[in-house]
Amino acid sequence: MIIDIHGHYTTAPKALETWRNRQIAGMGNPAERPQVAELQIGDDELRESIETNQLRLMRERGLDLTIFSPRASFMAHHIGDFEVSSTWAAICNELCYRVSQLFPDHFVPAAMLPQSPGVDVATCIPELIKCVEQYGNVAINLNPDPSGGHWTSPPLSDRYWYPIYEKMVEYDIPAMIHVSTSCNACFHTTGAHYLNADTTAFMQCLTSDLFRDFPTLRFVIPHGGGAVPYHWGRFRGLAQEMKKPLLQDHLLNNIFFDTCVYHQPGIDLLTRVIPVDNILFASEMIGAVRGIDPETGHYFDDTKRYVEAAHIDADERYKIYEGNARRVYPRLDAALKSKGH
Amino acid sequence: MIIDIHGHYTTAPKALETWRNRQIAGMGNPAERPQVAELQIGDDELRESIETNQLRLMRERGLDLTIFSPRASFMAHHIGDFEVSSTWAAICNELCYRVSQLFPDHFVPAAMLPQSPGVDVATCIPELIKCVEQYGNVAINLNPDPSGGHWTSPPLSDRYWYPIYEKMVEYDIPAMIHVSTSCNACFHTTGAHYLNADTTAFMQCLTSDLFRDFPTLRFVIPHGGGAVPYHWGRFRGLAQEMKKPLLQDHLLNNIFFDTCVYHQPGIDLLTRVIPVDNILFASEMIGAVRGIDPETGHYFDDTKRYVEAAHIDADERYKIYEGNARRVYPRLDAALKSKGH
Numbered sequence: 001m002i003i004d005i006h007g008h009y010t011t012a013p014k015a016l017e018t019w020r021n022r023q024i025a026g027m028g029n030p031a032e033r034p035q036v037a038e039l040q041i042g043d044d045e046l047r048e049s050i051e052t053n054q055l056r057l058m059r060e061r062g063l064d065l066t067i068f069s070p071r072a073s074f075m076a077h078h079i080g081d082f083e084v085s086s087t088w089a090a091i092c093n094e095l096c097y098r099v100s101q102l103f104p105d106h107f108v109p110a111a112m113l114p115q116s117p118g119v120d121v122a123t124c125i126p127e128l129i130k131c132v133e134q135y136g137n138v139a140i141n142l143n144p145d146p147s148g149g150h151w152t153s154p155p156l157s158d159r160y161w162y163p164i165y166e167k168m169v170e171y172d173i174p175a176m177i178h179v180s181t182s183c184n185a186c187f188h189t190t191g192a193h194y195l196n197a198d199t200t201a202f203m204q205c206l207t208s209d210l211f212r213d214f215p216t217l218r219f220v221i222p223h224g225g226g227a228v229p230y231h232w233g234r235f236r237g238l239a240q241e242m243k244k245p246l247l248q249d250h251l252l253n254n255i256f257f258d259t260c261v262y263h264q265p266g267i268d269l270l271t272r273v274i275p276v277d278n279i280l281f282a283s284e285m286i287g288a289v290r291g292i293d294p295e296t297g298h299y300f301d302d303t304k305r306y307v308e309a310a311h312i313d314a315d316e317r318y319k320i321y322e323g324n325a326r327r328v329y330p331r332l333d334a335a336l337k338s339k340g341h
Numbered sequence: 342m343i344i345d346i347h348g349h350y351t352t353a354p355k356a357l358e359t360w361r362n363r364q365i366a367g368m369g370n371p372a373e374r375p376q377v378a379e380l381q382i383g384d385d386e387l388r389e390s391i392e393t394n395q396l397r398l399m400r401e402r403g404l405d406l407t408i409f410s411p412r413a414s415f416m417a418h419h420i421g422d423f424e425v426s427s428t429w430a431a432i433c434n435e436l437c438y439r440v441s442q443l444f445p446d447h448f449v450p451a452a453m454l455p456q457s458p459g460v461d462v463a464t465c466i467p468e469l470i471k472c473v474e475q476y477g478n479v480a481i482n483l484n485p486d487p488s489g490g491h492w493t494s495p496p497l498s499d500r501y502w503y504p505i506y507e508k509m510v511e512y513d514i515p516a517m518i519h520v521s522t523s524c525n526a527c528f529h530t531t532g533a534h535y536l537n538a539d540t541t542a543f544m545q546c547l548t549s550d551l552f553r554d555f556p557t558l559r560f561v562i563p564h565g566g567g568a569v570p571y572h573w574g575r576f577r578g579l580a581q582e583m584k585k586p587l588l589q590d591h592l593l594n595n596i597f598f599d600t601c602v603y604h605q606p607g608i609d610l611l612t613r614v615i616p617v618d619n620i621l622f623a624s625e626m627i628g629a630v631r632g633i634d635p636e637t638g639h640y641f642d643d644t645k646r647y648v649e650a651a652h653i654d655a656d657e658r659y660k661i662y663e664g665n666a667r668r669v670y671p672r673l674d675a676a677l678k679s680k681g682h
Contacts, residue, residue, distance in 0.1 A: 144527075151490070151527040186485075186492040191544040191579050195568045196537035203532040223575075227536045227568035233604025234564075237630030237641040238532050263574025269610045289578030300578040 001341065002304065003325040003332070004058070005139075006176065006222055006258050006282030007066035007107075009096055011053040013045045016095065020074065020088065027080050036087060041095070047102055053286055055106060061304050063283075067325075067332065068096050069110035069141050073189055075180035078148035082116040082123055089114035089127055097135040108332055110139040110176070113164075115146040117153065122163040132171050138331040139220075140168070142175040144201050149184030149193055156201055156219075157208030165214050172330050174218035174256075177201040190288035198226025202255065206239055206247070211254045218254055218328055220280060224261035224270055232273045248275070256328055258282035259303045259320065262289055267306035276316040280324050281307060342682065343645065344666040344673070345399070346480075347517065347563055347599050347623030348407035348448075350437055352394040354386045357436065361415070361429065368421050377428060387436070388443055394627055396447060402645050404624075408666075408673065409437050410451035410482050414530055416521035419489035423457040423464055430455035430468055438476035446680075449673055451480040451517070454505075456487040458494065463504040473512050479672040480561075481509070483516040485542050490525030490534055497542055497560075498549030506555050513671050515559035515597075518542040531629035539567025543596065547580055547588070552595040559595055559669055561621060565602035565611050573614045589616070597669055599623035600644045600661065603630055608647035617657045621665050622648060 019039040026033035054066065070092035077085055089112050096109040111131035113124040131137040142164065145151050154160045156177070168175060182193035198221050204210075211217060221228070228235060236247055244250050256278050261267050270279060285301040293300045307320060326333035360380040367373035395407065411433035418426055430453050437450040452472035454465040472478035483505065486492050495501045497518070509516060523534035539562050552558060562569070569576060577588055585591050597619050602608050611620060626642040634641045648661060667674035 149492070151525055153527070155527055184492055186494070186496055186545070187541060188544040188548055188579075191547065191576065192537075192541045195540050195572060196533075199536050199568065200528060200533045203529040204527070206532065207529055224571065227540065227571065230565065230568065230571035230607050230610060231536060231602060231604075233602070233607060233634065233641050234630055235532065236636075237603055237632055237634065238529075240632045240635075241630065261572060261574070262578055263572075263614075265610050265614050266571050266574060269571060269606050272606050273604075289575055289582065291578055291581045293574065293578065294581075295577075300574055 001064045002321045004063050004066040004283050005280045005325050006260055006284045007068045008071045010071045010286050011049045013041050013049055015041050046098055050099055057285055061302055066107055067110050068107040070096055070112040072178050073181045075112050077115040077143055077146035077180055078183050082119045085116045086114035093131050109135055109137045111137045112141050115143050117147040125167055128167055138329045139173050140175045141178045143179050144177055144197055145179050149182035149187045155204040157204050157210045165217050169214055169216055174220055174328050176220040176222055178222055194223055195226045198223050199228055202228045205251055220256045222258045222260055225257035229270050229273045252278050256280050260284045262300040264306050267310050271310045271312050276319050279320050281321045342405045343662045345404050345407040345624050346621045346666050347601055347625045348409045349412045351412045351627050352390045354382050354390055356382050365420055387439055391440055398626055402643055407448055408451050409448040411437055411453040413519050414522045416453050418456040418484055418487035418521055419524050423460045426457045427455035434472050450476055450478045452478045453482050456484050458488040466508055469508055479670045480514050481516050482519045484520050485518055485538055486520050490523035490528045496545040498545050498551045506558050510555055510557055515561055515669050517561040517563055519563055535564055536567040539564050540569055543569045546592055561597045563599045563601055566598035570611050570614045593619050597621050601625045603641040605647050608651050612651045612653050617660050620661050622662045
């Protein structure tokens with residue numbers, strides 16, 4: 001089985017974006033805010049948006065299952081207050097839940113949180129509980145910078161985040177550390193902010209003893225870990241200067257990297273440098289890079305091709321495709337086992 | 342000849358830091374600010390600080406020449422106003438100039454600029470002129486984020502920066518795009534902020550047409566280009582989505598990456614992915630990662646070992662070690678030729 005642990009609902013029916021635009025337009029004027037009930041998307045529309053997009057490509061590429069969360073760039077936690085984020089997160093999470101119900105063999109949901117800059121993260125707990133207990137979510141996406149590129153929240157090692165971690169540990173779910181749209185003109189969203197956030201999150205963990213407080217907490221750092229594997233020697237050296245344990249012991253029981261790296265040399269480096277137990281297959285399609293690579297004739301984000309061509313053996317490939325995901329996402333494993341997989 | 346294009350004066354005599362601390366302490370009270378003349382560092386002290394450190398290691402490693410600029414993390418443009426930065430930059434640049442006079446065969450200076458957040462960059466021009474015309478500097482370091490991790494300046498493609506670019510073009514000198522200390526708790530200086538800035542700067546160029554306005558402008562992106570080479574497919578794909586030319590044509594006449602990547606797999610990726618004409622040898626020693634890699638028994642920052650072991654031929658190695666530096670830094674080339682090299 002091939003599990004893609006990083007998919008977003010980037011192809012939701014247009015009505016979703018229209019509703020969101022009305023919500024934003026109505027921010028200064030509660031009377032103009034649209035009601036949640038005004039957003040009506042039928043099952044047929046959901047089905048079509050998936051069948052003609054993600055599911056079509058999954059079949060073409062031979063992927064079986066996607067962990068599916070709301071569109072990352074649309075989370076936009078910097079917009080509005082907690083109430084705006086809360087309403088928006090509930091809508092987006094419900095849509096992913098419905099997709100998982102319509103395609104139970106192919107999609108398992110992961111939740112976005114109703115984060116809002118400067119707001120106590122404990123306010124996100126009710127949505128998290130609902131998503132896990134009622135919607136069967138197997139993970140969350142945690143945004144380390146809900147300000148959208150201004151980085152006004154404390155580092156992930158700060159006790160500010162602990163209420164979320166306590167709930168994650170209780171439910172035994174991992175968090176993908178994933179920012180949203182940048183509203184800072186310096187940072188292009190998918191070309192700079194995403195990768196910077198990956199590197200930043202890793203370093204926040206490296207300099208701290210977060211995983212001493214939470215030995216079973218698990219973070220997935222997407223986009224191949226940002227700059228981290230390419231600079232693995234730098235990070236090993238920095239940890240050594242700080243008298244931290246070897247990265248293997250200090251971080252790799254808790255941190256995992258996905259394979260959203262869109263060329264062969266990148267995947268080759270990732271699989272050469274990072275222990276195979278810490279690599280999870282993912283493509284983030286249909287996402288930031290949707291085109292066909294003129295150098296290969298294949299989609300940039302068809303990451304399975306790179307993993308197939310990497311210098312790893314069958315057992316290692318199994319771990320990347322399935323084994324590691326079952327270990328890092330125990331609720332996914334339990335759901336699969338309950339269906340006889 | 343092996344030219345290290347990325348060295349900082351990280352080992353300056355203690356008196357420099359003491360003076361700087363007094364300058365900072367006196368910021369609120371001009372009467373307490375130390376006079377420049379109070380900083381006295383003799384030639385013998387300078388000589389010793391270099392001979393026992395950078396020059397010793399250059400000899401051990403077989404490096405001939407270093408392009409030498411003030412300590413990057415000490416630039417700290419976010420501290421104080423323009424006058425504070427201006428005084429500090431003048432002191433630091435003079436020290437590097439003196440080192441280059443004491444060791445003319447081994448050190449060639451590059452200048453830091455007296456940037457200050459929110460201040461017109463044209464205020465940096467007098468220092469730049471002095472450094473090029475009187476001190477023989479062959480390059481500048483340009484900080485894309487003088488706020489120190491808050492990213493409050495416009496992107497490098499903004500006309501805000503054009504006065505500097507015009508002077509760079511006039512003098513035919515490149516800029517290394519190099520941030521300083523992060524004062525944002527989210528970003529570790531050398532583990533996150535440096536690498537993020539590299540990626541950010543590259544993406545700012547990619548999304549713009551800056552090099553159409555300045556066809557001969559040259560940027561060196563340090564630390565192996567941050568996350569860029571590892572995600573080269575992503576950047577190629579993003580450029581394609583934006584209908585930009587191929588990166589080769591769009592950016593690689595103007596952007597160059599150094600080899601400050603502290604492990605073999607990183608240098609192998611860099612030399613596999615980036616055209617050899619765009620790679621410049623560098624180590625940034627004695628810098629962020631000063632220890633010995635327990636996996637190899639050699640210094641992490643002994644990047645010559647990685648370049649030696651990379652799968653490139655002698656002609657390519659010559660370009661990385663010397664040829665490209667002479668092309669990207671024409672004033673260095675002229676200085677070398679004037680000495681018969």
